[in-house]
Amino acid sequence: MPTSQAIQVDNLSKRYGKDVQALAQVSFEVGRGELFGLIGPDGAGKTTLIRILATLLLADEGQATVNGWEVRKNYRKIRSHIGYMPGRFSLYQDLSVEENLRFFATIFGSTIEENYELIRDIYVQLEPFRERKAGKLSGGMKQKLALCCALIHKPVVLLLDEPTTGVDPVSRQEFWEMLQRLKEKDIAILVSTPYMDEASLCDRVALIQKGRLLSIDQPGKIVSAFDKPLLAIRTNDMYRLIHDLRAFEPGHSAFPFGEYVHLSLRQPIWPEAIHAYLAGKEHTGIEIKPAQATIEDAFMELMTREVM
Amino acid sequence: MLPAITTDKLTKRFGDFTAVDQITFEVNKGEIFGFLGANGAGKTTAMRMLNGLSRPSGGQAAVAGFDVYRETEKIKKHIGYMSQKFSLYEDLTVRENIQFYGGIYGLPGKEIRRQVQELIGGLGMQAYANTLVKSIPLGWKQKLSFSIAIMHRPEIVFLDEPTGGVDPITRRQFWEMIYKAASEGMTVFVTTHYMDEAEYCDRVSIMVDGRIAALDRPRALKEQFGAGSMNDVFLQLTRPKP
Incomplete structure (x- = not known):
């Protein structure tokens, strides 16, 4: 049974010291060829989870397998069959682009030529800088090189820890286009990110906060589970508007x-009533329209429920 | 009223590489100004010149009325700066960090004691007051860092990617702090990679290869580029269609 999944995580818990519960009974699975997103802010437990799967950290409780291998018993097997991109840039800064790639191919007993097909799309963008030291590349380029190095031994599972953090929107988009193409080559990808908008690019996502999974589903389903009426409102004084909407009785969140400002409501009410309320508070330039919930609306709703 | 920042053909070269290429713009007092651009477009370099940390290779600029060549020390006294890398002392407590920076800014002892109370109370951080900064959650650190960057009531505050990695609620609380500072007359100069945050700004500029490729109110930019969001505007400018 477990071997059918690329990643299987069962009730995983991890604690640091007495106070920090980094992971609390986390369970999920990632299918072969699936692009699975782990979405959550800093300190949510994303890195801990990925490090356990990469066999760099032991869980306190629970089970996990990667490609059917148990993380504790078969860590050697796992290490030679996964590609891992840590959150912190960890290529050799003083080796060139090509030297880094050759180095990683060699330690996995492979060659650049053997698996070039897999990285070609990405590597063509790096080729003009082949001789440049990795430390001298821009943020987006560094991440593309790191992805090449994680792929060069043809892994069955790719673990990517915040590959797009601090990367500009253009490079972020290019990076995700690359991940989409890799998926077609039947590599399972577990990718973590603090950018909520990237969730929609995954097959399924797990929203994680304070070591707990809030929800696991297809991104579209997470959004459609947001069931409160939602309005987008603006006026000429946005700072006051936020506070006035929070004080608005039928409002749920602003x-x-x-x-x-996205205003969610406890029950549907006429926009005219809101308009009158804001006009009474001396707002000008009032605009009110229905809004489509986004993954961030859904995440914040789940977060606040968790608190209560 | 004098603008908070003016630049005229401000330029910075490193060897034969021009990182910032003759940028000219103004930032008004009390404005939230978004300073956008791709990685390596020259944002940080431009910001460092305005902070008095890096000497320009050419052009002119004044910040809070002071010249970026001759009056860098005066500039530093009149601005607040929250750098990309977290700039509080991890092995001091929350209270000690506030006291330390109060001292650095040259605030009188009585004022520092008042600020310690006000700041910790205002942030709702009473429970963390005596906790080492390294043990508090990132969202709190960033809110604290911002509060400290403006505790000496600077005319302008520079924020270099202040919200990277924090959860969506904290990110919004942070922006509410920015709105509040601006509503009290402070000028806010901010860089971000979150394009929805660009829409919180009064005006934004987008840097491409060392130059300012666009500068206007977010609404006007979206109209000009026929784009639905600032993300689309950004993509159009930084990755022109073949």
Whole structure:
């Protein structure tokens, strides 16, 4: 049974010292060829989970397998069959782009040529900088090189810890396009990110907060599970607007979203009533329209429920 | 009213590489100004010149009315700066960090004691007051870091990617602190990779290869580029269609 999944995690818990519960009974699985996102803020437990799967850390309780191998017993097997990209850039800064790639191919007993097909799409972008030292690359380029190095031995499972943190929107988009293409080559990918908008690019996502999984589902289903009426509202004084909407009796939550504030309601009410309320508070330039919930609306709703 | 920041053909070269190429813009007092650009576009370099940390290779700029060549020490006294890398002392407590920075800013002892109370109370951090900063959650650190960057009531505060990695609720609380500071007249100069945050700004500029490729109110930019979001504007500018 367990061998059918690329990753199987069963009631995994990990504690640091007395006070920090990094993971609390986490369970999920990742299918072969699936792009699975672990979405959550800093300190949610994403790195701990990935490090356990990469066999760099032992869990206190629970079980986990990667490609059917148990993380505790078969760690050697796992290490030679996964690609792992840690959160901190960990290639050799003083080796060139090509030297880094050759180094990683060699320690896995392979060659660049043997698996070039797998990295070609990504590597063509790096080729002009082949002789540049890795430490001198821009943030986006570093991440692309790190991805190449994690792929060069043709892993069956790819573990990527926040590969797009601090990377600009263009490089982020390119990086995700690369992941989509890798998926087609039947590599299972577990990728963590603090960027909620990246959730929609995954087959399934797990929302994680304070070591607990809040929800696991297809991104579209997580969003459609947000069942409260939602409005986008703006006026000429956004700072006051946020506070006034929070004090609005029928309101459930009010959070700034770009140039609007998203107001969710306990039950549907006429926009005119809200308009009158805001006009009474001397707001001008009032605009109210229905809003489509995003993954961030859903995440914040789950987060606040957790608190209560 | 004098602008908070003015630049005229401000330029920085490193050897034969031009990191910032003749940028000209103004930031108004009390404005939230978003300073966007891809990695390596020159944002940090430009920001360091405005902070008085890096000497320009050419052009002019004034920050809070002071010249970036001759009056860098005055600039430093009139601005707040929250760097990308977390800048509080991890092995001091929350209270000690506030006291330490109060001392660095040259605030009188009485004022520092008042600020310790006000700041910890305002952030709702009473439970963490005597906790080492390294043990408090990232979201708290960033809110504390911002509060400390503005505790000497600077005219302008520079924020270099202040919200990376924090949860969506904390990220919004952070922006509410920015709104509050701006509503009290402080000028806010902020870089971010979150394009939805660009829409919280009064105006944004987008840097591409050392130059300012666009500068306007987010709404106007979206109209100009026929884009649904600032993310689309950003992608169009930084990755032109073939």
